[in-house]
């Protein structure tokens with residue numbers, strides 16, 4: 623489900639429990655950001671927390687990166703749609719049959735269906751990491767390959783790094799959504815991310831949505847960090 627306003631910043635609520643997550647959320651404005659619930663918080667606090675966030679007016683990206691056989695994965699995305707989330711994702715490396723099964727299952731939800739996107743190459747991975755799993759192409763080539771597969775399966779877009787955004791927008795078209803983690807303001811720690819970009823550069827490169835976690839959640843003043851990023855990218 624899509625809000626009438628379209629905030630570009632998605633705050634990754636990577637917290638160990640719902641109390642610190644809600645302490646931050648209660649200071650946030652749904653007109654300025656969306657929220658991402660990932661594996662840690664969902665495993666702790668589950669669907670109830672997602673419903674709480676939605677009742678507070680936020681669009682929720684349920685980032686569970688499903689990767690399983692088509693029957694299991696399509697049932698999982700349907701469960702996410704039942705929850706009313708705005709966006710849900712699977713791994714593109716789950717392959718064509720799995721992605722098509724997910725897309726077809728979500729079509730039964732009509733206008734209420736969440737955006738379905740596929741993870742290409744994790745932003746924490748570089749060329750050496752890909753070689754370690756037997757992929758000798760560069761991240762850029764592997765991301766393009768998986769993005770093409772994803773688009774051919776009829777999904778709404780991909781998770782990629784902003785570094786790949788110009789190539790993907792040219793190859794896949796303007797409507798194919800690019801959701802980009804690995805966003806780092808100039809002064810922020812890189813942490814475990816490898817393929818990174820600043821918020822401004824990412825939007826200029828063609829990112830549709832910026833997924834930002836630690837630069838906001840671990841900042842001494844998370845609200846100020848979000849406001850800084852928001853005013854930096856406003857109008858882009």
Ligand SMILES: O=c1ccn([C@@H]2O[C@H](COP(=O)(O)O)[C@@H](O)[C@H]2O)c(=O)[nH]1
Nearest residue numbers: 634660743744745803804833834835836
């Ligand atoms: O390729 C990917 C896919 C998902 N993520 C998720 O995004 C956030 C990024 O958090 P930061 O603290 O800003 O690094 C996190 O929840 C990841 O699970 C990603 O980083 N890369």
